[in-house]
Amino acid sequence: MTSPLDVVVDDYLAHVRTERGYSEHTVAAYRSDLADLLRFAEEHGVAEAGEIDLPVLRDWLWAATERGLARATIARRAASARGFTAWMTRRGLVPIDHGARLRAPRAQRALPRVVAAPALDEALARLEARAVATDDPIDVRDVAIVELLYASALRVSELVGIDVRDVDRRRRTVRVVGKxxxxxxxxxxxxAARALDRYLELGRPAILERARKGDGTAAQRPARTTSNADAAFLGARGARMGTRSVYALVAGVLAEIPGTGPSGPHTFRHTAATHLLDGGADLRAVQEFLGHASLGTTQIYTHVSAERLKESYRTAHPRA
Known part of the structure; x- marks a missing residue:
């Protein structure tokens, strides 16, 4: 007899975290999708892993469609379910991998938002001017963050995971841990080098000193962990900066730039990749730069470049 569903799901999540090395963000997405599958299965009288068959999986996706979930969300849920059922089959928990036949609508892939170089230069200049005017270490830190996000096309998780020792200031390189x-x-x-040097030499020590001189209450005293002590980018209380704080910072910067679209840190990653290709960089070099496992993922930026070229053609060519 197979195990109850909740136990099997917990075992699977432990597997993808420890043995597959998936990030906490990816594991959280799997947990959310499979928790929804768990609720749906229990509502339909399914309590054992062996009872999850193709009709149950299809009905689950259909219910998500009826609730108006986006195609991308449904496609992700289908992928989560396929990974789960494949693992159960390999473990011998079920005799047949029903998820292997599960299909979902292909997610519509919108072209990412790309900020024009002049507009980006103006936004970075405003950020730098504010840091100079206030001489606040948080403002100095913010300049370094935005400069590095664009300069190195980092994911936000990669940026907040950087330790001081990962920054090679002499070679102007940074070591990051990606997906x-x-x-x-x-x-x-x-x-980015100027901004990082100023932050690491002046801003970061000032943030630590400010946190140390707090009123000494538990609410203000920073956590004294190795992770926080090594972190390159710190929050106001001296602990490692979180992704939410970076999102808030970037949203404020992008709000001042004309244009529509996403306003998260990934916009700088998209922009950097597109600017590299516009400047003549080799596609495989950009793939390595971004840390993409597949060249197909990087090719989305060739589409962006093509669309930008067509737009320029339509506005500039007399016979367009």
Whole structure:
């Protein structure tokens, strides 16, 4: 007899975290999808792993469609279910991998938002001017963050995971841990170097000193962990900066730039990749720079470049 569903799901999540090396963000997405499957299965009288068959999985996706969930969300849920049922089959918990036949509508892939170089330069100049005017270490930190996000096309999880020792200021490179716990070393340019040097030499120590001089209450005293002590980018209380704080910072910067679309840190990653290809960079070099496992993932930026070219053609060519 197979195990109850909740036990099997917990075992699977432990597997993808420890043995597959998936990030906490990915594990959280799997947990959310499979928790929804668990609720649906229990509502339909399914309590054992062996009872999850193709009709149950199809009905689950259909119910999500009826609730108006986006195609991308449904496609992700189908992928989560397929990974789960494949693992159960390998473990011998079920005789047949029903999820292997599960299909979902292909997610519509919108072209990512790309910020024009002049507009980005103006936004970064405003951020730098504010840091100079206030001389606040948090403002100094913010300049370094935005410069590095664009210069090295980092994911937000990669940025907040950087330790001080990961930054090679002499070579102008930074070591990051990407998806699947894969490490890579990426370069950054002169503007990012100036911003990082100022932050690491002046801003970061000032943040730590400010946190140390707090009123000494438990609410203000920073956590004294190795992770926090090593972290490159710190929050106001001296602990490692979180992704939410980076999202809030970037949203404020992008709000001042004309244009529509996503306003998260990934916009700088998209922008950097597109600007590299516009400047003549090799597609495989950009793939390595971004840390993409598949060249197909990187090719989305060739579509962006093509669309930008067509737009320029339509506005500039007399016979367009």
């Amino acid at each position: 699947g716990s894969k490490e890579r070393v990426v370069p950054y340019g002169a503007p």
